[in-house]
Amino acid sequence: NAGVTQTPKFQVLKTGQSMTLQCAQDMNHEYMSWYRQDPGMGLRLIHYSVGAGITDQGEVPNGYNVSRSTTEDFPLRLLSAAPSQTSVYFCASSRLAGGADTQYFGPGTRLTVL
Amino acid sequence: QQQVKQSPQSLIVQKGGISIINCAYENTAFDYFPWYQQFPGKGPALLIAIRPDVSEKKEGRFTISFNKSAKQFSLHIMDSQPGDSATYFCAASIRGSARQLTFGSGTQLTVLP
Numbered sequence: 001n002a003g004v005t006q007t008p009k010f011q012v013l014k015t016g017q018s019m020t021l022q023c024a025q026d027m028n029h030e031y032m033s034w035y036r037q038d039p040g041m042g043l044r045l046i047h048y049s050v051g052a053g054i055t056d057q058g059e060v061p062n063g064y065n066v067s068r069s070t071t072e073d074f075p076l077r078l079l080s081a082a083p084s085q086t087s088v089y090f091c092a093s094s095r096l097a098g099g100a101d102t103q104y105f106g107p108g109t110r111l112t113v114l
Numbered sequence: 115q116q117q118v119k120q121s122p123q124s125l126i127v128q129k130g131g132i133s134i135i136n137c138a139y140e141n142t143a144f145d146y147f148p149w150y151q152q153f154p155g156k157g158p159a160l161l162i163a164i165r166p167d168v169s170e171k172k173e174g175r176f177t178i179s180f181n182k183s184a185k186q187f188s189l190h191i192m193d194s195q196p197g198d199s200a201t202y203f204c205a206a207s208i209r210g211s212a213r214q215l216t217f218g219s220g221t222q223l224t225v226l227p
Contacts, residue, residue, distance in 0.1 A: 004157070033214045040123065042203055042217035043158070058214070090157050092214070103150075103215065105157030 001026050006091050006106035013081040013113045021076040021109050023091030031094045032074040033058070033103070034066065036087040043090065049074055081113045117141050118206050120218030127225050133191040135221045137204035140185065144206040148215070149178065149189050152201045161202070162189070194225045 007022045025032065030051045035043040045058030049068040063085060065077040074093075078085060088110050092103045120137045127133045137147075148163035164171045164178040164187065171178045177190040191198055201222050205215040 031214070035217075040219055042118075042120070042219040043215075044217070045214055048214050059216075092157075094214075102160045103158075105159065107155075107157050 003027065004091055004093055004104050004106035006089075006109050008109060009107065011109060011111050013078070013111065015081060015083060015113060017081050019078050019081065021078075021089055021091075021111075023074045023076065023106060024072050025074075025091075025093040025104070026072065027093060027095075027104065028071060029093035029095050029104075030071065031096065032068065033092045033094075034064070034074070034076045035090045035092065036060065037090060037108075038087050046076065046089075078111075083113045085111065086113045087111060117144075117216050118204060118218040120204050120221060122221060123219070124222045125224070127194045127223065129194065129196060129225055129227050131194050131225075133189075133194045133198070133223055133225070135189045135202055135204070135223070136186065137188065137218050138184075138186045139206050141206070141208075141216075142185070143208050144216075146207045146209050147178070147180065147187050148205050148207075149176075150203045150205060150217075152203065152220075154200075158203060191223075194223075196225045196227050199223055199225050 004025045033048040034046040037043045044060050047066040049055045088108050091106045094101045094103045149161045150158035151161040152158040175192045180187045201220050204218040207215045
């Protein structure tokens with residue numbers, strides 16, 4: 001199993017550009033999440049999904065959209081990139097809800113917005 | 115509003131020493147408390163977790179101590195090794211809730227050889 005995969009690994013955007021961060025998992029997990037990691041702030045939840053077709057907002061959802069058309073994929077869209085969105089983005093999946101099960105994280109995407 | 119507060123921000127320990135990282139939470143509905151370990155350039159990985167019905171859980175050199183009345187929990191790394199050098203995150207969640215983990219701010223641990 002590849003686990004959780006994320007692409008790209010690095011990305012540089014200009015302010016106002018849009019892009020999609022890809023995330024896929026091959027463990028047949030129902031629950032998937034996106035986090036952003038910033039120095040001194042830990043990981044903050046952006047959006048999460050409890051299954052195909054079902055998504056909800058996390059702690060810091062503004063400026064991001066998600067969709068979940070299949071169990072395997074959970075892309076994160078930046079609508080109009082801003083410098084405040086410079087961060088490292090992690091996708092995670094788990095078998096159970098509420099984090100009460102091991103969350104498997106991808107390797108991350110390092111995004112810089114100029 | 116940070117619901118899980120973690121300290122210290124950074125920690126330097128000699129090889130063979132004990133590393134202690136502390137976390138405090140506010141939401142009494144939290145009932146699952148994992149610790150994640152992250153090496154540079156990698157995603158976090160589950161290290162050890164505890165539920166509030168026990169006061170301590172030990173796995174090898176890693177121990178979680180839990181104090182429900184004080185709403186605090188801590189990670190102890192015994193006989194710390196240079197390979198333990200990483201960033202450690204405490205987290206909390208509510209079992210059965212669709213919402214995922216709330217993380218602390220992280221502790222960068224350096225174990226000197």
